[in-house]
Amino acid sequence: MKTPTYWSGLDEFEANVVSKNGDEFSGDVPLENKLENATEESLAFNTNRRDFLKIFGFGMTAATLAACNESPLKKAIPYVVKPEEITPGIANYFSSTCNGCSGACPVIVKTREGRPIKLEGNPDSRLTKGGLCAVGHATVLNLYDIDRLKKPLIGKNEASWADVDKAISDKLNALKGKGSIRVLSNTITSPSTLTVINDFLTVYGGTHVMYDPVSYYAIAQSHGLGFDKAAIPQYNFDKAEVIVSFGADFLGTWLSPIQYSAQYVTNRDPKAKKMSRHFQVEALLSLTGTNADVRYPINASQEGLALANLYNKVARKLGKAEIPGVTEFNVAGNGIDVMAEELSAASGRSLVVCGTNDLALQQIVNGLNAMLGNYGVTVDITNPSFQKQGNDAALNQLIQDIKSGAVQGLIVYGANPIFDTPYGEELKSLISKLSLSVSFANKTDETSTLCQYTCPDSHEMESWNDANPVAGNYSINQPTINTIYLSRQAQQSLLNWASNPISYKDYIKAYWAKNIITDMIDSQWDDVLRKGVFHKDALPAAAITFKGDLVAAATEALASGKSGIDLVLYEKIGIRDGKHANNPFLQELPDPVTRTTWDGYATISVKMAKDKNLKNEDVIEISVGGKKLKLPVIVQPGQAAETIGVALGYGRGKEFGKTIEKVGGENGFPLVAFGKTNSYRVAGVSIASTGDTYPIAKLQKYDLLTDSNPKELGVWGDDFDRTEAIIRESSLENYIKKPDAGNEVRAHIKQHLITLWDSHYKEEESKRIIRWVMAIDLNKCTGCGACVVSCNAENNVPVVGKKEIMRHRDMHWMRIDRYYSGDYDKPETIRTVHQPMMCQHCANAPCETVCPVLATVHTSDGLNAMAYNRCVGTRYCANNCPYKVRRFNWFKYHNNDNFDFHQNNPLGKLVLNPDVTVRFRGVMEKCSFCVQRIQDGKLKAKINAKQTEGASFTKPKDGDIKTACQQSCPTGAIVFGDLNDPESEVSKLFRDERAFTVLEEIKTLPSVSYMTKIRNVKQNEVFVKHGGHEGEHKEADHKKEGGHS
């Protein structure tokens, strides 16, 4: 035992403590000392109880604090005061108008937590009846385009609005009163916007010039010449029993395709035992051509001749005056006689349209329609369309005026004339001479980069506007989100510059109160905003007399005789005039006819391919008048022999967007020629093979349901015609005789299909309270692709880019297969059928049995469900899927710089539907029948049930739940519902004699039924193969030479 230390006073005590226990309470941690003379012993662990407690305490606290660390930091700002109308998780809907093209279809915008995520057609619209096209669906992505301008620009430098406004106002004031200002725009269907522009021009002096990249000026002009009313009439395809279209792709791109599709399809239901007869006379195979009953391919330059002959033959039948001096011409033997016969028999109930922007041709068309008495019935000039108001002559004049110096200020609104007019090159040098050039582009484009000022217009979903696409049809455009960047809508800019202090929103309201709804009260305005559309009754058709000079027209039309190869510049579905070229949804949407994505190309006929020894992907050089295009070739069955087709909208400058950068092709607009009107048909083109090849991302490489491979063997005896198993088709004549025409085999198959587990499936399926199924009417489906983009937007389907498409790794949940029949070498025999294909939700699903981990299972309501979390990605399900509808996530498609599309940037991701998982790499995905919508509908039904006394469960009402594809379909080809409800529309369709399922003999028992395609054709118009050379045809893609028997 130690002796205690005694101390005698405080001094001694302190000295003792310090000296004896110096370490215990010393100020510094003597760590350095210890380390400096670090020996084994000094570093040895000699912790006492106090140290242990200190370290323990520190450790605990540190661990606790570390656990409290809020990492990773993500900003999620809750509402301090929750807006009354926003409930997290519940969507809001606003009615608005689509600005995808000048068709101005009314839409409903779905917003979630304040961001618009999806567009749907407005079912209240009398024009579209709720349909919306592929472009319309994709425009929601333009809102979240990362390439949008974030601020106004002076030159190429960002500036503030105040500076830009000041600079522009100064320049405007300098030009004031000289009449040298031009506002250049594409067609504007908004009456308020037009008035704003006029107000502005009244202040500063000048005129408004409208043009359309793809012009319809000739139609308006010809009506000016023929009826003193220079307007584009309203066409009523629903009232036409015989439709003859000369190259007008009215179901795809022409004028107002959604509206016309909705009209057209009303006469295509064979149940009525009556269908319209649709003739398509065209050079290229258009979407409309693929839907025609009878299609006559003619070269573009023969159109005048064909029209004049048709006119004369109809005139002969009706006993009217013929046009003298027209050379005899016919198509496909006696095609023109057939058309003349049927047209004259359906006087007043027929319709002739022409898609060529040629004054002479349009005059003959007007003459024909007038002679047939179609005006006032199928052609309504009293209630015209305002969807295309472009004036080719005014555009031409504008260029001359800039050249001469008469124009000093140019304000470009919603147009890109350097890219999409024939004057691009000219304008490029002229634009710098102007003293003021302003562009309202919200993304830099070919024109805006050369303008002094760029004043980014807001996206339509950030803007107020109105529209009047067709006389009597109005719709409203309201913002659904605040401006994302510092953009300002163009109308507001013009109002500001004209020193009008009103906001554009109030301006519209005032305009409506003054011009549209007289004495409008607030509740009426609210009603307009709520419904989104406002209709005035159509004016009764005024009596008209045609007084056009057909002889002159015919002389002109026939003067351009055939010489060399014709080039047709056309609009492609999705890409259209190239305005939305930066939209990845549209670039990845396969063209319904060529099934090609991401590239511009030249389509050539089979004959030309054979003559010039060209095949798909060979690069040719097209030259005319010193201008050249270098494009890869696609050999297009059904195309007229001596015509080449080149789609417009390609060849945008690579610097104008992340998506555009990845797109191939060349700009066809410089080849457009202005005579009296802009001509998109160029004669006397020469082509030369360059010897190069260019890979094209073609999604479908095999076009036929038959295959001639086996014939080379000569022993197998049949020519592998799988048509019956996949597509069923018949004619109206046969259908009337027998409603299961073309589908006779179904009864046979059903009878002979046996399975060891038959009873099991039958009971299971019928026992379900609900069994969700879908019916697709091949007669109504035009193949327009609207559903594909709608599905992409609804289900967060990633865009994968050209390289992956070329590897056949498209991620689309919904696709539209396209097959040809007929003789490859005879374009007039080519028939096309479109077949939408998505997960068939088989009751006896091959994918479900092979999944080792039960990641894909059947739900109690008959869906084939995918549990992404459970999926390990063996891909066996996809291998075993006969319909090849399952899609594998080969890579991580979001947050991946290799897939630099909208899912790779924070802005683009705002478009994602929060109700649908974004799939991780390595999992399988596929169509879910929009299970999130089904779930939503069922929940609503449950809530209703709770409110109903005694009811425990209420099924959703038939039609309450609509899948995204169904909702978007302009023709109502897709019907979804409960098969076990005998009253539902879909169950009636399932019982229809036309119903069949694809690959029925595998007994997958699909939940998707297709209705047999019924064409209104006569027996002699059907191409029947009868062995030998007649039936032999070969896809161009086939590596081997065609067989001989």
Next chain:
Amino acid sequence: MHVESSVRTKLITNVNEYTQITDDIARPIEAAPNKQWMFWTIVSAIVMTMGFALIGWTLWEGIGVWGLNTEVGWGFDITNFVFWVGIGHAGTLISAVLLLFRQTWRNSINRSAEAMTIFAVLCAAIFPTIHAGRVWDLIYFGPLPNTRGTLWDNFNSPLMWDVFAISTYLTVSLVFWYLGMIPDFATLRDRFKRQGKTTASNVYGIASFGWEGSARNWSRFEIISLILAGLCTPLVLSVHSIVSMDFATSVVPGWHTTIFPPYFVAGAIFSGFGMVQTLLVIMRKVYKLENYITIEHMENMAKIVLATGSIVGLAYSTEFFIAWYSGSFFERYVFINRAFGDYWWAYFAMFSCNVITPQLYWSKAIRQNMTVTFILSIFVNIGMWFERFVIIVTSLHHDFLPARWANYTPTFVEIGIFIGTFGLFFTCFFLFSKFLPTINMFEVKTLLHHPRKPKGIPNGVKDDSHSHH
């Protein structure tokens, strides 16, 4: 105990005493590794490393770095899987089935054949693992209890059967192989001890599980060998039958056929013996084991290759006949397309290598010519790889809907991984040939007819493995 008539052909030649056998077989193990061995082992290891690097790349980036697409969901991955599993079959057949049938000629080749089986199954196991999109979730394959209600494994799925079949196969083969080596390990233990190499002796001592060579040891050993052989025998049939059901239970034309199980088993034995031939031709030469792996052994195997090759050929013809006879339209197309479509060259390679080349073995001169045997065995290997490629790719690439027909081209990543598995296989095999007895010493000793009395064994030290004589 086997009693062999002395008039029978000798299964091993120029061998007169037990010691000679032990010396010959232990020589590579006891000697220092030669340069050639070092070189080839390192080359194999490098190739293997490259393969694993590419596997790493696949796991990092996604299956997209392969050439597969929506239509052809399996390509090199499953082709290689079936190829390697098939190769494994000869080992089991030789070690188990031939044991049960008392085909003693197998004694000198069964060890290396079994080793080959195990290494091949290891290579095979890589592919189903890495072909999954989410390797990290493969735990879902395990029939683990969970809280997700009915969400368990799908025992309807042939992939699930595969998991059990392959893992059973690997386990049983491994145990059988190891068990067979125990007496030999004891021999090595004793030899190393005698040479004063304590470490080596200890290692082999542990590996030998304290084998004493007592009568009791031998009795147990024989019983367990027979039991395992009995277990292995059905596996020879079941494993590849189940692998074939990965295809046969689907609805894909060209896969959906009942002939697949026997057809695949025959093919597997065919390819397995092909691979055994390849390896043994080299091994008997390099390690100078011609006395143990005699020309007669090689001839026997050539006869099996001939027989199974003919069965495979018959199966190809039967498929074609049934495709036509069934009247199933899609089935017919697939077969025509196989032979004459875009992948005709693969079909041609398959048919000529598997059906035509083995027919050369009708000639005794060819059977006895090791150079030709080696070349033919390579052809068999190539042909059988193509068989799987043809079955998988040609059935998928043109199936039902022409709108979704696509071709498949592998990328360098897939090809590299495939080559990498050869690296793995040969690395394992070289290590085996250096460190383990490549020939079953004690079983070969049973083949010696009139052994001379062992000489030169010092008093008190007894070669344990001889104790049963």
